[in-house]
Amino acid sequence: MRAVTFQAPGEVRVEEKPVPELGAADDALVRVEASGICGSDLHIYHGRVPVEPGFTIGHEFVGTVLAAGDDVGRVAVGDRVLGCFHTACATCRSCLRGDYHRCERGRTFGHGSHLGDLQGAQAEELLVPRANLTLRKVPEGMSDQVALFAGDVMGTGYHAIAHAKLRAGDTVAVLGLGPVGLCAVQAALAAGATEVFAVDSVEQRLQMAARFGATPLHLEQADPKRAVRDATDGRGVDVVVDAVGDPGPLAMAVSLARDAGTVSGIGAYAGRGEVPIGLAWLKGLTLRLGLANVIAHVDRVLALIQAGKLDPAPLVSHRMKLDEAAQAYRIYDNREALKIVLTP
Numbered sequence: 001m002r003a004v005t006f007q008a009p010g011e012v013r014v015e016e017k018p019v020p021e022l023g024a025a026d027d028a029l030v031r032v033e034a035s036g037i038c039g040s041d042l043h044i045y046h047g048r049v050p051v052e053p054g055f056t057i058g059h060e061f062v063g064t065v066l067a068a069g070d071d072v073g074r075v076a077v078g079d080r081v082l083g084c085f086h087t088a089c090a091t092c093r094s095c096l097r098g099d100y101h102r103c104e105r106g107r108t109f110g111h112g113s114h115l116g117d118l119q120g121a122q123a124e125e126l127l128v129p130r131a132n133l134t135l136r137k138v139p140e141g142m143s144d145q146v147a148l149f150a151g152d153v154m155g156t157g158y159h160a161i162a163h164a165k166l167r168a169g170d171t172v173a174v175l176g177l178g179p180v181g182l183c184a185v186q187a188a189l190a191a192g193a194t195e196v197f198a199v200d201s202v203e204q205r206l207q208m209a210a211r212f213g214a215t216p217l218h219l220e221q222a223d224p225k226r227a228v229r230d231a232t233d234g235r236g237v238d239v240v241v242d243a244v245g246d247p248g249p250l251a252m253a254v255s256l257a258r259d260a261g262t263v264s265g266i267g268a269y270a271g272r273g274e275v276p277i278g279l280a281w282l283k284g285l286t287l288r289l290g291l292a293n294v295i296a297h298v299d300r301v302l303a304l305i306q307a308g309k310l311d312p313a314p315l316v317s318h319r320m321k322l323d324e325a326a327q328a329y330r331i332y333d334n335r336e337a338l339k340i341v342l343t344p
């Protein structure tokens, strides 16, 4: 089978690899019919997340079950399925609490040996451990390129809002309008937000947020802080989502939140940075951070997509062939694409 492998920073390659075989009784083998290239794949592409050369990358996928172990009961051979970006054991303390994203035995697809040694989904076939928890059937009539958002990008946007405990009638600001930020805009509106301010510096992304129903604010041209204050009688918004994952946007999030509001940081923070912790304390903010618990959300996200309340379809800017992966990564890295879906 063909698979997209990491080689060195800035270099991915399509290689021929043996088709994986079932090992555990709850494994499934999936023929991948669509896979996504994600912002977190760029961390690997740049060498910021260490992955062994030759490791297959990718963690967003939709396909058909080719084989399943005896203990796989929730999906069957022939089913169209979508995957979550990681697996969870369902029996550790974190899983028993429902915190699947902190599973003590969790493994992330396509992230090398240090995140579970699980080969990735940008391939023709994929071995899926813990298939009962990791896979869901694709609802009737839902396209591949829409379904693959449920187990990662839309699940993450949804998590940013659910984790903030947003209530109908709240006002929201979303900082960073990549695919996750744009999904958070949709999730906020679906949850009953009355106004969503969407902040970025890329014109097309602002336009798309506006199309979804948000109020676009250009980071440099609009003075988001003033605009949010003016629109909220000087109070700030109830919920701020940082979908960038840097200290700068997190600091801005603290300044945009109202007293006793919530900041939900869904971007991937790394290392150290300066955040106005005194202001956050003075305002009495709730700060919620971390990786998204997509396994806990995936059924609701699929239901919302099916009901037309969430619609990731406009985010797909490019459809390319698996064989064009090297070019696809270059395009994505140059920010010429919002979302690339690879098909065999």
Ligand SMILES: [Zn+2]
Residues within 6 Å of the ligand: 037, 038, 039, 040, 059, 060, 085, 152, 153
């Ligand atoms: Zn992803």
Ligand SMILES: [Zn+2]
Residues within 6 Å of the ligand: 088, 089, 090, 091, 092, 093, 094, 095, 096, 102, 103, 104, 105, 106
């Ligand atoms: Zn677990």
